[in-house]
Amino acid sequence: MIQLQIGDTQHKCSYLPVFEREFRTPLKWGEKDTIAGMICEFTDSLQIINQSFIYCESVTPALINKIRAGSHCIKAIFSKEFVPVHLYGVTDLPYLFTLPADAPVDGCSQAILEIDLTDYLRKEYDTFDLMYWKAYEVEHLLHRLTGDFTLVENYLGITRQQRLQVIFAKDINDLSDLTGQNSSFAYRNLVMGLTYKLGKYRPELHEYTHILLYDWGSPPFLFVEGMAALISDLLLINENNRKSFDILSKVFLKKYPESHLKELFTVDYKSENFHIHMYHISASFVYYLIRIFGLEKVKEGYQIICRKNGLSDNLSVFQSIFGQPLEMVEKEWLTDIGVQVVNGY
Numbered sequence: 001m002i003q004l005q006i007g008d009t010q011h012k013c014s015y016l017p018v019f020e021r022e023f024r025t026p027l028k029w030g031e032k033d034t035i036a037g038m039i040c041e042f043t044d045s046l047q048i049i050n051q052s053f054i055y056c057e058s059v060t061p062a063l064i065n066k067i068r069a070g071s072h073c074i075k076a077i078f079s080k081e082f083v084p085v086h087l088y089g090v091t092d093l094p095y096l097f098t099l100p101a102d103a104p105v106d107g108c109s110q111a112i113l114e115i116d117l118t119d120y121l122r123k124e125y126d127t128f129d130l131m132y133w134k135a136y137e138v139e140h141l142l143h144r145l146t147g148d149f150t151l152v153e154n155y156l157g158i159t160r161q162q163r164l165q166v167i168f169a170k171d172i173n174d175l176s177d178l179t180g181q182n183s184s185f186a187y188r189n190l191v192m193g194l195t196y197k198l199g200k201y202r203p204e205l206h207e208y209t210h211i212l213l214y215d216w217g218s219p220p221f222l223f224v225e226g227m228a229a230l231i232s233d234l235l236l237i238n239e240n241n242r243k244s245f246d247i248l249s250k251v252f253l254k255k256y257p258e259s260h261l262k263e264l265f266t267v268d269y270k271s272e273n274f275h276i277h278m279y280h281i282s283a284s285f286v287y288y289l290i291r292i293f294g295l296e297k298v299k300e301g302y303q304i305i306c307r308k309n310g311l312s313d314n315l316s317v318f319q320s321i322f323g324q325p326l327e328m329v330e331k332e333w334l335t336d337i338g339v340q341v342v343n344g345y
Contacts, residue, residue, distance in 0.1 A: 001115075001116055001117070001119070001174065001177045001178070002014065002015055002097060002113075002114070002115050002116070002177055003113075003114045004039070004053075004078065004097070004099065004103075004111055004112070004113050004114075005111060005112040005113075005114070006039065006103065006104070006105070006109050006110075006111050007109060007110070009104075011099055011100055011103045012100065012177075013078070013097040013098055013099060013100075013113075013177075014097065014098040014176055014177050014178075014179075014180050015095070015096070015097055015098075015177060015178055015179065015180060023131075023165045023167070023179075023190075023191045024095070025117070025178075026076070026095040026115050027115050027117050028117070028122075029117050029120045029121055029122035029131055030117060030118055030120060030121055030122070030134075031117055031118065032114075032115060032116040032117060032118050033114075033115050034112060034113070034114050034115075035052065035075055035076070035112070035113045035115075036052070036110075036111070036112045036113075037051065037052020037053050037075065037110075037111060037113075038051055038052060038053065038108050038109065038110060038111065039051075039052075039053035039054065039055055039078065039105065039108065039109055039110075039111040040053070040054055040055065040107070040108040041054070041055050041056070041105055041106065041107060041108075042054045042055060042056040042063055051072075051073070051074060051108075052073065052074065052075050052076070052111075053074070053075065053076050053077075053078060053111055053113065054074060054077055054078070055077075055078045055079070055099070055105040056077065056078075056079055057079065057080060057081065058079055058080075058081040059077065059079055059081060059096065063077070064093065067093065067094070068093070074094045075094055075095070075113075076094055076095050076096070076097055076113055077093070077094050077095070077096050077097070078096075078097050078098070078099045078105070079096065079097075079098060079099070080098065080099055080100075080101055080103075081098070097113075098180060118134075119133060119134055119135075119170065119174075120132065120133060120134060120178075121134050121138070123138060125142065127160065127163060127164065128145075128163060128164040128165065128166055129163070129164070129165045129166065130142070130145070130166050130168065131165070131166070131167045131168070132167075132168040133168065133169060133170040133174070133196075135170070136168060136196065141168055144202070144204075145166065145204060148202060148204050148205050148208065148235075149204075149208055151205070151235045152205060152208045152209055152212060152231055152235070153212065155231060155234075155235065156209070156212055156213070156231075156295075156299075157295070158212045158213070158216075160189070160211065160212055162189045162190065164189070164190065164191070164192060164211065165190065165191045165192070166191075166192045166194065166204075167179065167191070167192070167193045167194065168194050168195075168196060169193065169194065169195050169196075170195075170196075171195055172195055174195075175193055175194075175195055178193075179193045181193055184203040184206070184207055185207065186207040186208070186210035186211050186214075188214050189211050189212075189214040189215060192204065192207045192208065192211060193207075194207065202232065202236065203232070205231055205232040205235055205236070206228045206229065206231070206232035207228070209227055209228040209231045209232070210224070210228050213227065213228075213302060216299065216302050216303050217302050217303040217304065217305075217306065218306055218307055218308065219301070219302050219303075219305045219306060219307060220264065220265040220266065220267070220305065220306075220307040220314065221264050221265070221267035221278065221282060221307070222261060222264035222265055222267075222282050222285065222286070223282075223286065223298075223301060223302050223305060224302075224307075225278070225279055225282050225283075226264075226279075226282030226283050226285060226286035227283075227286055227298075227302065229245065229279040229280065229282060229283035230245065230282075230283035230284075230286050230287050230290075233245055233283060234283075234287065243283075243284070243287065244280075245279075245280040245281075245283035245284045245287070246284045246287075246337045248277060248280040249277065249280050249281045249283075249284040249285075249337060249339075250337050250338055250339055251277075252275070252277040252280070252281065253281070253334070253339050254339060259281075260330070261281070261285060261326060261330045262311060262315065262326060264278060264281065264282055265307075265311050265314055265315075266311060284333070284337060285330075285333050286298060288332075288333040288336055288337075289301075289322070289329070292332075293322055297321065297322065300321055301317075301318065301321050301322070304317055304321065305317050305318060305321075
């Protein structure tokens with residue numbers, strides 16, 4: 001889809017989007033192009049205005065300021081930093097791409113950039129734009145998305161106001177190539193990147209929950225992922241069945257009884273201690289809060305409990321909202337899902 005040839009060697013690239021109100025792409029969907037030029041490694045002293053491509057280890061403020069300070073003919077910036085760039089108010093940068101870690105970039109070399117978006121099409125609808133793999137039946141995608149959007153909005157009692165861009169990629173590799181992301185994602189309340197899934201799990205339910213709740217607050221993992229994981233499961237199963245997140249939480253907590261909910265206020269996604277069951281535990285606990293205290297009270301917690309605050313501050317806010325300390329509510333939740341509460345828990 002996106003390749004850079006340096007000398008005689010081809011290197012697969014991923015597009016690093018600059019998100020600013022919309023998802024910027026290097027070409028129109030459905031088109032392809034080939035660009036030739038010199039790729040040069042960026043240094044503070046390098047005169048870059050006459051280069052087609054530049055390479056840097058990471059996209060730095062110094063690089064951005066140098067490019068924006070004067071005229072140039074740069075068509076693309078390549079980096080080995082695999083994260084999207086969020087530059088608020090900056091829309092005049094060249095397009096950004098990743099290079100694999102083993103790609104040799106030393107000095108200046110002749111290069112050819114090939115971009116092929118012919119496998120993807122774009123359609124505009126009343127409240128969102130849809131970019132999708134051309135083999136998908138677009139009317140089926142439309143029916144599925146609008147139906148799932150309505151499910152989430154009705155459950156939360158929130159209606160989206162902001163126009164949305166939705167990317168439905170062929171698979172996770174294409175999603176990574178197009179967005180620089182290794183999994184489905186929601187960026188603010190503007191962009192949602194998905195892969196097509198069959199069966200009971202549909203990622204748009206999870207990500208659309210993030211989209212709707214973006215303006216409500218920035219709570220810790222326990223609430224932000226708990227709400228999204230809850231809805232993606234709850235809306236697709238029989239209400240009379242025991243929820244899978246309760247069952248999986250019970251299995252995990254019996255194996256790791258030393259785990260506590262306060263740890264989910266300070267989750268590091270990249271930590272070696274991070275576990276997928278943290279999503280299930282969070283969903284199970286949030287669902288318990290909704291059943292006992294009501295959805296509006298949980299939404300209040302979502303607004304006020306902030307991940308930027310310290311743990312002790314957030315625990316105090318939790319108690320002020322729900323009328324009990326987290327430890328007490330946690331014990332009641334454990335009993336509810338069938339986990340024995342040990343002494344000193």
